[in-house]
Amino acid sequence: MAKASGLDLSYPEIERLVAPLEKLDETFQAAVRGLPSTQEPDFTFSPEDDAE
Amino acid sequence: MTIREAIEALRSRRLSSAELTTAAIKRIDRLNGTLKAFITVTADLARDQARRADSEMAAGRDRGPLHGIPIALKDLFLTRGVVTTCGSVIHRDLMPDQDGTVVKRLHDAGAVMLGKLNMHELAYGITSNNPHFGAVRNPWDTERIPGGSSGGSGAAVAAGIVYAAMGSDTGGSIRIPAAYCGTVGLKPTYGRVSRHGVMPLGYTLDHMGPLTRSVRDVAYVLNVIAGHDPADPSSSHRPVVDYVPEEGCSIRGLRVGFPEKYFYEYLDPDVESAVRGAAARAKALGAELKPVRLPDMEAINATARVVLLAEASAHLEPHLQHRGRFGADVLALLDQGRLVPAVDYVNAQRLRRKLRSEFDRVWQEVDCLFVPTVPNTAPKIGDTKVRLAGRDEDVRLAATRLVRGINLLGYPALSIPCGLGPNGMPIGLQIIGTPFDEATILRIGAALEDNGVAIPPCPMEAD
Numbered sequence: 001m002a003k004a005s006g007l008d009l010s011y012p013e014i015e016r017l018v019a020p021l022e023k024l025d026e027t028f029q030a031a032v033r034g035l036p037s038t039q040e041p042d043f044t045f046s047p048e049d050d051a052e
Numbered sequence: 053m054t055i056r057e058a059i060e061a062l063r064s065r066r067l068s069s070a071e072l073t074t075a076a077i078k079r080i081d082r083l084n085g086t087l088k089a090f091i092t093v094t095a096d097l098a099r100d101q102a103r104r105a106d107s108e109m110a111a112g113r114d115r116g117p118l119h120g121i122p123i124a125l126k127d128l129f130l131t132r133g134v135v136t137t138c139g140s141v142i143h144r145d146l147m148p149d150q151d152g153t154v155v156k157r158l159h160d161a162g163a164v165m166l167g168k169l170n171m172h173e174l175a176y177g178i179t180s181n182n183p184h185f186g187a188v189r190n191p192w193d194t195e196r197i198p199g200g201s202s203g204g205s206g207a208a209v210a211a212g213i214v215y216a217a218m219g220s221d222t223g224g225s226i227r228i229p230a231a232y233c234g235t236v237g238l239k240p241t242y243g244r245v246s247r248h249g250v251m252p253l254g255y256t257l258d259h260m261g262p263l264t265r266s267v268r269d270v271a272y273v274l275n276v277i278a279g280h281d282p283a284d285p286s287s288s289h290r291p292v293v294d295y296v297p298e299e300g301c302s303i304r305g306l307r308v309g310f311p312e313k314y315f316y317e318y319l320d321p322d323v324e325s326a327v328r329g330a331a332a333r334a335k336a337l338g339a340e341l342k343p344v345r346l347p348d349m350e351a352i353n354a355t356a357r358v359v360l361l362a363e364a365s366a367h368l369e370p371h372l373q374h375r376g377r378f379g380a381d382v383l384a385l386l387d388q389g390r391l392v393p394a395v396d397y398v399n400a401q402r403l404r405r406k407l408r409s410e411f412d413r414v415w416q417e418v419d420c421l422f423v424p425t426v427p428n429t430a431p432k433i434g435d436t437k438v439r440l441a442g443r444d445e446d447v448r449l450a451a452t453r454l455v456r457g458i459n460l461l462g463y464p465a466l467s468i469p470c471g472l473g474p475n476g477m478p479i480g481l482q483i484i485g486t487p488f489d490e491a492t493i494l495r496i497g498a499a500l501e502d503n504g505v506a507i508p509p510c511p512m513e514a515d
Contacts, residue, residue, distance in 0.1 A: 017380055017381045017383075017384035017385075018381065018384040018385055018388055019446055019448070019449055021388060021391065024354050024357055024358070027350050027351060027353075027354040028351070028354040028355065028357075028358055028396070028400070030351075031348065031351035031354065031355065031403055032396075032399045032402075032403065035399065035402055035403060035406060036406075039402045039403075039405065039406050040402065040405060041398055041401035041402045041404075041405065042256075042401045042402070042404040042405040042408070043401055
């Protein structure tokens with residue numbers, strides 16, 4: 001994920017403050033590779049006003 | 053004392069709401085310097101509301117089981133005329149001009165509002181070690197965290213200050229403090245309780261729910277706050293029921309799922325033993341324990357984290373120009389969220405639908421799942437690692453790994469206390485249920501509670 005942005009996340013405390021994204025990215029992208037091409041997202045947008 | 057006991061005392065005129073409220077204010081005065089559970093105390097408002105409740109009851113008007121009962125709200129529920137900080141300095145002057153839907157419903161039910169509760173800054177974390185309003189402390193051991201982000205809610209209920217507190221749960225933030233503080237906590241189904249008038253963190257992950265000292269008390273609050281709200285676009289039209297479990301409720305024949313993989317790995321052995329003990333009690337009460345296989349929980353958790361990173365940073369982006377106003381951990385998470393590409397967010401929502409569909413099949417086999425809420429008991433304030441089954445783990449990832457995925461799936465989940473560790477700290481059992489069937493998990497919780505799955509009151513409650 002970090003490759004896609006120019007944001008500097010190299011400040012010295014970052015690894016102490018938050019879990020690194022690499023492991024998350026690895027698990028997440030592996031799951032994404034298993035998605036069928038026809039899989040729709042789970043957005044709540046609906047042309048009706050009171051969608052459930 | 054529980055809500056049920058308090059309302060009986062109020063209805064029989066053995067106690068007045070004014071007396072309950074005065075006692076609560078005195079407890080805040082005595083304990084809040086240590087616990088840092090409250091950010092704002094609304095003592096005058098509470099006294100007025102209590103007087104009104106007493107007058108109404110004397111005149112024969114009874115608004116129900118919350119009438120005259122002192123409660124408090126996590127400080128991200130918007131409250132008319134009462135500052136709503138969200139535990140941050142960026143909102144320290146936020147004075148809402150109206151109440152959110154949950155707050156309005158609680159007022160209409162006659163609840164007495166004692167104040168606004170401390171929390172992890174912006175609800176984005178689980179320690180409640182708030183850099184602006186002080187570290188909330190666990191009433192069972194004030195050297196330990198209460199969990200979070202609804203840490204003030206857990207502490208205020210466990211310490212016997214209020215009878216119920218509202219919390220919010222985006223990745224475990226009701227259930228974690230409930231487990232660490234030895235209270236009951238309910239994350240209802242997504243769409244069951246309105247999000248309108250609550251400061252968001254993750255739009256599609258945020259759930260509102262109560263923390264109390266008993267399962268039936270949680271149900272009393274749910275009865276008041278559940279139901280469709282046209283002001284919340286994700287609010288469900290499904291009808292509500294009476295959620296309060298009947299006396300002597302039975303769980304005979306209920307199918308309890310026991311997922312050995314993932315949820316029972318890397319646990320404190322005392323947590324595992326207490327949760328298995330609660331399951332054994334359920335079996336003794338006639339429930340059927342069934343081993344179940346779940347979809348890929350690592351993928352579900354990872355997807356939930358991607359969704360939250362992106363949604364939280366999207367919401368808070370306008371404030372990021374003032375970096376010095378954020379605590380270091382929250383700022384780092386917000387920075388990380390800005391690195392999530394739009395492609396990943398969309399794919400996360402695609403994965404969500406797929407994983408939810410896979411998980412829904414589990415409900416053909418069982419009626420609920422029994423799992424630990426958290427893998428450990430409350431860590432010490434300042435601890436960053438916890439060692440579980442020979443593995444060092446980040447305190448925050450450990451606390452969230454058994455709860456976060458359920459936010460992605462939107463299922464209801466109840467945490468009840470089921471034991472104490474050798475360190476004297478509470479252990480939580482998490483009962484995960486099928487969508488919109490809060491009634492079943494509350495019935496299971498009440499049956500267990502009625503039959504000895506419980507812990508002694510927090511020692512501070514007697515102070």
